[in-house]
Amino acid sequence: MTQSCTSSFILRYFNVTGRAEASRLLLTIAKVNWTEENPEWPQEKENQPFGRLPVLVEKSANNEADFVLSESHAIERYLGRLTGLLPSNLKEAARQEELQEQLGDIAEQFSRQIVEYEDLKKAAQESFNDLLDRMFRVHSKILRENGNNGHYFGDTLSFIDVMSYSFLNLFITYMEIYRSDIASVFQSRMTPEFVKLVAAVESDPLLESYIAQRGKIYHLVSQ
Numbered sequence: 001m002t003q004s005c006t007s008s009f010i011l012r013y014f015n016v017t018g019r020a021e022a023s024r025l026l027l028t029i030a031k032v033n034w035t036e037e038n039p040e041w042p043q044e045k046e047n048q049p050f051g052r053l054p055v056l057v058e059k060s061a062n063n064e065a066d067f068v069l070s071e072s073h074a075i076e077r078y079l080g081r082l083t084g085l086l087p088s089n090l091k092e093a094a095r096q097e098e099l100q101e102q103l104g105d106i107a108e109q110f111s112r113q114i115v116e117y118e119d120l121k122k123a124a125q126e127s128f129n130d131l132l133d134r135m136f137r138v139h140s141k142i143l144r145e146n147g148n149n150g151h152y153f154g155d156t157l158s159f160i161d162v163m164s165y166s167f168l169n170l171f172i173t174y175m176e177i178y179r180s181d182i183a184s185v186f187q188s189r190m191t192p193e194f195v196k197l198v199a200a201v202e203s204d205p206l207l208e209s210y211i212a213q214r215g216k217i218y219h220l221v222s223q
Contacts, residue, residue, distance in 0.1 A: 150200025
């Protein structure tokens with residue numbers, strides 16, 4: 001699964017789950033030497049390529065930073081290819097990226113319903129709920145048609161398995177602290193297919209130890 005890699009990596013992000021957890025999981029799967037930096041903010045903002053986090057810094061064997069990448073989806077796809085979790089077949093890779101983008105649409109729509117003016121908030125909430133319903137319906141169907149074995153494609157860990165798990169982890173655990181109403185919205189829509197996905201990812205030998213340290217979510221999705 002994992003390609004040979006002699007590089008080391010630094011992942012810059014805040015000390016929260018947020019938009020970097022999927023990259024943390026992928027770096028763990030890759031079995032590469034990686035560390036995390038939590039820059040002082042906003043003091044370090046101008047030192048980042050686009051003034052945003054996360055940022056991935058790849059260092060060559062001589063410890064020189066020879067590749068710096070910003071934007072969470074770009075980082076995730078780069079690491080997905082590094083690990084071999086994103087297929088080399090263009091159409092197969094595009095299908096997994098399509099599903100990833102749908103998850104991103106939901107996160108974006110959630111942000112809108114928080115900041116929109118009051119007269120637009122209802123429409124934003126309706127759009128968020130519609131996207132969420134479609135996601136659970138479409139993704140559950142794909143998981144079910146693959147044999148309901150906890151994986152979207154085949155019988156081993158894939159890129160979209162990791163993306164979907166990270167997405168659920170963010171909304172259920174993070175929102176349980178800050179927006180319990182949103183966490184309950186996810187939990188009320190949880191399907192058996194997603195419960196199996198969570199179980200499969202959390203028990204994967206490449207991730208089991210890391211997730212145990214970070215905190216599992218199986219008990220939250222299987223209620």
